[in-house]
Amino acid sequence: MLHGISISRRPILRIVLCVLLSLVAIGQALSQEEEPRLEEKGFLDMSLKELMDEPLEVVYSASKFNQKVTEAPSSITVIGADEIQKSGYRTLSDILNNVIGFYVTGDRNYNYLGVRGFGRPNDYNTRVLLLINGTRVNDNIYNTAAIGREAIIDVDLIERVEIIRGPGSSLYGSNAFFGVINVITKKGGDFKGGELSGSIASFDSYKGRITYGDRFDDGTEFLFSYSRYYSRGQNLYFEEFDDPSTNNGYARHADNEYASNLFLSLSWGDFALQGGFSSRKKGVPTAHYDSVFNDDRTESLDETAFLDLSYHHQFENDTDITGKLILGHYDFEGGYVSDYSSTTTPWLVVNRDRSRGRWWGGDFKLTKQLLERHKLVWGFEFQGDLRQDQSNKDVDGVYLDDKRNSTRWGVFVQDEVEIRDNMRLNAGIRHDHYETFGGTTNPRLGLIYSPLENTTFKLLYGQAFRSPNVYETYYNDGGDTQKANPDLDPETIDTYEFVLERRLGSDLRGSVSGFLYQIDDLITQEIDPSDGLFIFRNTDEVEARGLEFELNGRWSNGWRGRFGYSVVRAENKQTHARLTNSPAHLGTLNLQVPLLDEMIIFGFQTRYRSRMKTMGRDRTDSYFITDLNLFSTNLIDGLDISASIFNVFDVEYANPVSIEHEQDSIVQDGRIFGLKLTYRF
Numbered sequence: 056m057l058h059g060i061s062i063s064r065r066p067i068l069r070i071v072l073c074v075l076l077s078l079v080a081i082g083q084a085l086s087q088e089e090e091p092r093l094e095e096k097g098f099l100d101m102s103l104k105e106l107m108d109e110p111l112e113v114v115y116s117a118s119k120f121n122q123k124v125t126e127a128p129s130s131i132t133v134i135g136a137d138e139i140q141k142s143g144y145r146t147l148s149d150i151l152n153n154v155i156g157f158y159v160t161g162d163r164n165y166n167y168l169g170v171r172g173f174g175r176p177n178d179y180n181t182r183v184l185l186l187i188n189g190t191r192v193n194d195n196i197y198n199t200a201a202i203g204r205e206a207i208i209d210v211d212l213i214e215r216v217e218i219i220r221g222p223g224s225s226l227y228g229s230n231a232f233f234g235v236i237n238v239i240t241k242k243g244g245d246f247k248g249g250e251l252s253g254s255i256a257s258f259d260s261y262k263g264r265i266t267y268g269d270r271f272d273d274g275t276e277f278l279f280s281y282s283r284y285y286s287r288g289q290n291l292y293f294e295e296f297d298d299p300s301t302n303n304g305y306a307r308h309a310d311n312e313y314a315s316n317l318f319l320s321l322s323w324g325d326f327a328l329q330g331g332f333s334s335r336k337k338g339v340p341t342a343h344y345d346s347v348f349n350d351d352r353t354e355s356l357d358e359t360a361f362l363d364l365s366y367h368h369q370f371e372n373d374t375d376i377t378g379k380l381i382l383g384h385y386d387f388e389g390g391y392v393s394d395y396s397s398t399t400t401p402w403l404v405v406n407r408d409r410s411r412g413r414w415w416g417g418d419f420k421l422t423k424q425l426l427e428r429h430k431l432v433w434g435f436e437f438q439g440d441l442r443q444d445q446s447n448k449d450v451d452g453v454y455l456d457d458k459r460n461s462t463r464w465g466v467f468v469q470d471e472v473e474i475r476d477n478m479r480l481n482a483g484i485r486h487d488h489y490e491t492f493g494g495t496t497n498p499r500l501g502l503i504y505s506p507l508e509n510t511t512f513k514l515l516y517g518q519a520f521r522s523p524n525v526y527e528t529y530y531n532d533g534g535d536t537q538k539a540n541p542d543l544d545p546e547t548i549d550t551y552e553f554v555l556e557r558r559l560g561s562d563l564r565g566s567v568s569g570f571l572y573q574i575d576d577l578i579t580q581e582i583d584p585s586d587g588l589f590i591f592r593n594t595d596e597v598e599a600r601g602l603e604f605e606l607n608g609r610w611s612n613g614w615r616g617r618f619g620y621s622v623v624r625a626e627n628k629q630t631h632a633r634l635t636n637s638p639a640h641l642g643t644l645n646l647q648v649p650l651l652d653e654m655i656i657f658g659f660q661t662r663y664r665s666r667m668k669t670m671g672r673d674r675t676d677s678y679f680i681t682d683l684n685l686f687s688t689n690l691i692d693g694l695d696i697s698a699s700i701f702n703v704f705d706v707e708y709a710n711p712v713s714i715e716h717e718q719d720s721i722v723q724d725g726r727i728f729g730l731k732l733t734y735r736f
Contacts (some may be wrong), residue, residue, distance in 0.1 A: 056257045074407070077495075079734065089361045116186065116217045116237040118469065118481065119226055119432055120375070120422050125511040126499025128481040129221040130554050130603070136213060136241070138615065141647045142658045143684030143699035143729070144210055147202040147238070153643050153660055154218055155605050155619025159202070160636060160710035160722055163291070163310065164339045164355055166203040171570065172599050172625035174636045176578060176670075182232035182521055184223060187649070188239055188329060188424035190363050193230050194385035195412040195440045198524045205315040205335040205357045209282045210256070211252060211264060211733075212318060214241045221548050222519030225483040226501035227311040228465045229522045232548055240329075242318065244270030247736075252282075254697075254731035258310075259287035262731075275323040280476045282313040285495040289724075291340050295350075295717045302349045306340035309351045309624035313337075313382045330362040344536055360384040373424035376415070381438075382611065383606040385412035391702075410526070413442040413652040428473040432483075435466040443525045447532045454533030457523060469499075477505040487520075491528075495520050495545055516552075520545045523578055527591040536715075537589040544593050548628030561609045568603040573628070582714065589715070599625035617682055633668055636711040640665035640677075658684035669711040671719040678708040695733040702726050 097656030122130050132154050144150050148166040152159040158169045160176060168180045185192050185200035187208060191626045194199050201207065216238055223231030246268035264282035271277075288310025297304035314335040321328045336356045341350040366381040389408035389519035396402045416438035423431045440461045447455040481501040489495040501519040506512070523543035531539040550572040557565050577595040582588070601623030608616045620642045623633045635638075642663035645657050659680040666674045684699045702725055709720035 056165070063678065069596075087104045088673055091120075096395070111439070113537070114219070115189075115239075117219050118234055118471065119189075119420060119434070120430070125505065125556055125637070126479060126503055127219075128499065128503060128515055130515075130566070132218045133216070134203065134216045136215065138645070138647065139696070140215055140695075141615075141656045141684065141686045142660055143682065143697055143701075143731075145206070145687070145729075146210060147216075148206060150210070150213075151202060151214055151236070151294045153645055153662060155643055156220065156601075156603050156621050156641065157218070158638060158664060160299035160712075161203075161723060162343070162712040162716065163341050164337055165205075168200065168202060169636060169638075171572070171601055171603075171621070172623035172637045172639070173233065173574075173597065173634065175210075175579075175713070176431075176711055178634050178716065180212075181230060181524060184227050184231040184235045186237040187331065187361070188380060189237060190329070190379065191227075191230075192359070192361055192383075194359060194384060195414045195443055196445070196524065197232055198408045198521075200230070201255075201333070201357070201359060203283060203335075203357070204312060204337075205333055207316065207331040207359055207361070208238055208240060208318060208332045209264060209280060209316045211282075212268070212278075212280055214245070215239050215240055218675065221515060221552060222497070222499065222517035222548055224487075224497035224519035225485045225517060226469065227466055228487045229520060229545075230462075232519045232521045232546075240318070241278070242320065242322070243276035244280065249736045250733055251736070252731065252733040254729060256286075256546045256699075257727045258289050260286075261285050269562075273323075275319070278320045280314045280316075280318045280319070280663045284312070286312045288312060288338060288340075292720060293341070293721075293723075296342065296348045304350045306342075307351075308338035309338045309349065311351075312456060314731040322515050325366055325368045327365045327367070328363070329365075330360070332358075332360040334358045341712075341716055341718060341721060343717075345393070345396060347394050347403055350392040350403065352390055353392050354390050356386075358384070358386040368495075368678075375422040377420045377422075379416065379419075380417045383414040383416075385414070386410065389670050395451075397720040402704050404449050404451070405448065408532075409444075409446045411442050412440070414438055415441045419430070430471040432469040432471075433467070435464065437464045438462070445525065445530055446658075452537060455531055457529050457531070460531065463489045463522075465488065479503050489522055492522065492545065494557070495547075505593035511554075511556040511648055512554070513552070513554035514552065515550070517550050518547065519550070520547050521578070523591070527578055527580075534586075534588065538583070538586075541593050543578060543591060544576050546574060546578050548572055548574045548592065551703065563608045565606045566604070569601070570603070571598075571600050573598050580714065584629055596628040597625060598628045599623055599624075613653055614688065615647040617643070617645045621728060635668045636664045637672055638667050638677075654687060656686045658682075658686060660684075669712055669719045670714050674720050675711060675720050677710050678706050679704075680706055680708070693735045695731075697729075697731040697733075699729040699731075700726065700731070703728075716736060 060602035112133050113121050114123050114124050114127050114131055115121050117129045148159045151157045156171050159728045160167050178706040179197045180200035183196040183200050205523055207499040223235040252264040252267040262284040266280040269276035282334040290307045292304050317332040317725040339353045346353045361383045367377045387410040392404045393404050393406050417434040433558040443459040445457045465487040466673050467485035472480045486496045495688040502514045504512045522545045527541050529539045555567045576593040578591050579594050580591050583590050603621040605619040622640055626638045644661050646659045663679050665677045668674050681703045682701045687696045705726040709722045711720050
């Protein structure tokens with residue numbers, strides 16, 4: 056029994072455990088196979104693309120330097136451009152939704168990321184740190200990690216996504232609570248010219264992109280890309296509003312979405328400049344926050360931008376330095392149609408909610424090889440929040456006009472010690488200081504042991520924190536919906552993890568992770584019974600135990616595949632009740648199969664999600680969702696063709712949503728067809 060989960064009553068779990076036992080048995084049978092040593096592959100001379108083509112992947116984000124996945128002090132998944140393209144993924148949400156231990160829910164406005172059984176439907180992804188080429192892009196108002204259409208990076212520009220599970224505050228500070236996601240983009244030399252891309256999908260959805268990139272003779276690389284998306288959306292039925300006065304529950308022309316993305320990068324010598332911009336306007340058809348149902352003026356607008364200049368130099372004495380200057384920008388505007396009608400006069404008013412965030416900062420990192428067996432990493436980070444403004448008003452007056460600024464800084468040190476040729480210890484610690492609440496210190500410790508050439512064990516421990524954001528702490532709309540709580544404290548997590556990674560011959564790699572995490576002072580939105588207003592408080596303590604299993608195959612005949620399954624029980628420590636929006640079981644299967652002498656690639660993804668408890672203590676149904684994609688890059692010279700069907704079997708399924716909705720859960724998209732053409736010139 057796994058903390059209340061009966062194995063005998065879970066046939067899927069029995070199957071998974073049998074697979075795990077088989078993995079160990081197969082591994083013992085193959086233990087005499089020699090794995091090619093990294094040095095024999097010319098590792099130091101390989102480009103990132105060449106490394107991605109190698110079965111043995113490397114990762115940067117786990118320790119802030121390149122290392123083999125098997126030597127990194129984390130459980131890691133890397134998703135490359137090849138899988139993204141051949142699976143037909145449209146957004147970062149699609150990528151993460153097919154990674155074991157991760158799940159995405161939505162409320163027809165934003166996509167919310169759950170990790171290892173924990174997912175608050177309204178937390179705006181604040182407990183995951185999102186990086187673009189190592190630059191933090193969580194905003195300074197809500198600390199959002201944007202993963203939907205509002206994300207800065209178009210998926211066509213992604214070279215790889217490094218997904219680092221577990222606490223990362225010892226290197227990255229706040230928001231690296233459950234993990235770090237580093238989106239590494241392609242460079243100009245990967246394009247060697249221009250690309251035009253256009254797509255069409257169900258519900259009158261259209262997207263276009265133009266990209267130009269190249270690498271010049273002096274080594275300078277340049278990349279520019281702009282894309283634009285539009286969707287008319289769907290006419291949606293909500294049972295909770297099934298009344299003649301509310302259009303019998305149908306919200307019409309209220310689900311539209313507009314989005315645009317701009318990205319550029321320039322590198323010369325030791326310097327690199329990159330910047331990104333995204334703007335998205337989304338109609339919200341759910342009548343959240345008591346807005347008027349079936350009025351297409353209820354909408355949200357998000358605008359995010361960043362610019363950074365970095366310097367990187369590697370000295371001959373095994374010393375590496377990196378410095379970066381960063382500018383950030385975030386704007387939000389929400390329109391909520393409120394009914395101010397009297398018994399005699401109808402009067403609908405649009406309430407405007409606005410946030411303005413501006414920040415600048417920098418970081419510095421030094422990496423030094425010491426005494427052959429020590430790799431020391433030291434660094435610091437600073438961020439000055441120039442604007443953290445929130446306002447709320449309508450024709451009757453101004454209910455909130457809060458203007459703030461603040462600073463924070465952090466300093467960290469990490470030492471990777473090679474105790475023996477097959478054993479290393481990774482120890483790190485970071486101290487962060489916030490002007491608002493003071494300081495916090497968070498350590499990490501990892502022991503990595505490889506008793507056999509193709510087997511690695513990892514024992515991991517780490518602490519992390521998440522600082523309360525400006526919205527949770529100071530938002531107060533004048534007593535209408537929500538009130539402030541300036542006494543919020545940071546929430547903290549302690550995570551213990553065991554990882555077994557095993558290469559099964561030359562084509563297959565498997566991993567098993569068992570974890571336990573405990574959260575204290577969890578920041579939770581609730582309704583104050585004294586006045587009926589929303590408020591954020593440090594009220595909950597959470598404990599979770601889980602098991603994750605993943606197989607990753609790359610075969611010589613061109614087949615590629617990943618299979619993963621996880622089981623977790625996440626509960627409130629005081630009441631022992633299972634958390635809302637927390638599936639006990641998650642499964643993913645991803646395959647790419649070459650057809651017609653590899654002229655066409657058939658992509659297949661299916662994911663399973665067990666039942667989830669809603670805020671109203673009901674439960675959503677479990678479901679399987681299957682996506683198919685046909686991709687061709689050789690039928691016509693210079694033209695890539697991708698034809699997709701998402702939710703092939705038109706499964707009706709719902710996601711739990713947060714307490715600002717009248718609905719307990721919201722039904723998601725059914726079957727969607729899509730066609731995409733990309734022309735290189």
